[in-house]
Amino acid sequence: MATEFDPGLFVSTLGQHGHNGRLGIRYLEHGADSCTLVLPYDSGLAGDPETGILASGPIVTLMDMATSISIWVRSGMVRPQATLDLRVDYLRPATPGKAVVGRGECYRITRNVAFVRGQAHDGDPDHPIAHAAGTYMFL
Amino acid sequence: MKTLPPYAQTLGLSIADTEGGVPVLAMAFSDDVLGRPGFIHGGALGGMLEMAAIMALHCEFAEDEKPRFKPINITVDFMRGGRDKETRAIGAVTRVGTRIANVEAIAWQDDREKPIAAARMNILIERG
Structure with a gap:
């Protein structure tokens, strides 16, 4: 689908405000129905200061943003939407010091609802650290 | 838990109250937790x-x-x-259980009977 929506531009401008901006999430690449973002490591996002392992909350934010944008990529335009539900499975802890790469994919859009899924890894896509599944409602 | 972890501080969380010993967390509305204009980011709510x-x-x-807790999944x-x-x-x-805990959480603003978000978690318990 021809797309007028530019996810790279979106993330580097509007996406740098608010919570996404605080986490420093950056754009990496996108496909026809997907968007891949990067969450740089930040000890301020650790769940346990002793290990430095990331809390799982920032992974939720990363996957929320990557899957959100994948909907706009697939539909070729930005539409207001709200997360209905998002489930994240934590397959293993993220390695302290490593950036986390999150890929969101929109696999179905209906009149009211978009269905998404995604995975996150910290260097090797074949060894994901998290899996996400969710639904969004158009406003 | 004496001090809140770094991520909780990043979200601006504080312990506002306790109910039966269980802490009630408070999060101020700030740019650090903003999602779409005027609304809290779903990820920040999930983290909270x-x-x-x-x-x-x-x-x-x-x-x-003092067992260690490892989140297995969260559904928000x-x-x-x-x-x-x-x-x-x-x-x-x-x-x-001996290895798994099932935990729920709710978040609200004006009226606790009208939650803005809720979560269910499976958490792995690693006893030392």
Whole structure:
């Protein structure tokens, strides 16, 4: 689908405000129905200061943003939407010091609802650290 | 849990109250937790709910036990948009097994009977 929506531009401008901006999430690449973002490591996002392992909350934010944008990529335009539900499975802890790469994919859009899924890894896509599944409602 | 972890501080969380020993978390509305204009980011709410759930689970164990908790999964339902006001959240432990705990958490703003988001978690308990 021809797309007028530019996810790279979106993330580097509007996406740098608010919570996404605080986490420093950056754009990496996108496909026809997907968007891949990067969450740089930040000890301020650790769940346990002793290990430095990331809390799982920032992974939720990363996957929320990557899957959100994948909907706009697939539909070729930005539409207001709200997360209905998002489930994240934590397959293993993220390695302290490593950036986390999150890929969101929109696999179905209906009149009211978009269905998404995604995975996150910290260097090797074949060894994901998290899996996400969710639904969004158009406003 | 004496001090809040770094991520909780990043979200601006504080312990506003306790109910039966379980902390009630408060999160101020700030640019750091903003999603779409005027509303709290779903990820920040998810992070807050997760923190509330884990802190509620901490209360199930004595100080000298101190098991490690590893989140297995979280499912967040978003019911209402989080507006420009304080958000509160509390966790409730449904079951503590030898290895797995089932924990829920809700977040609300004006009216606790009208939650803005809720979460269910499976958490792995690693006893030292």
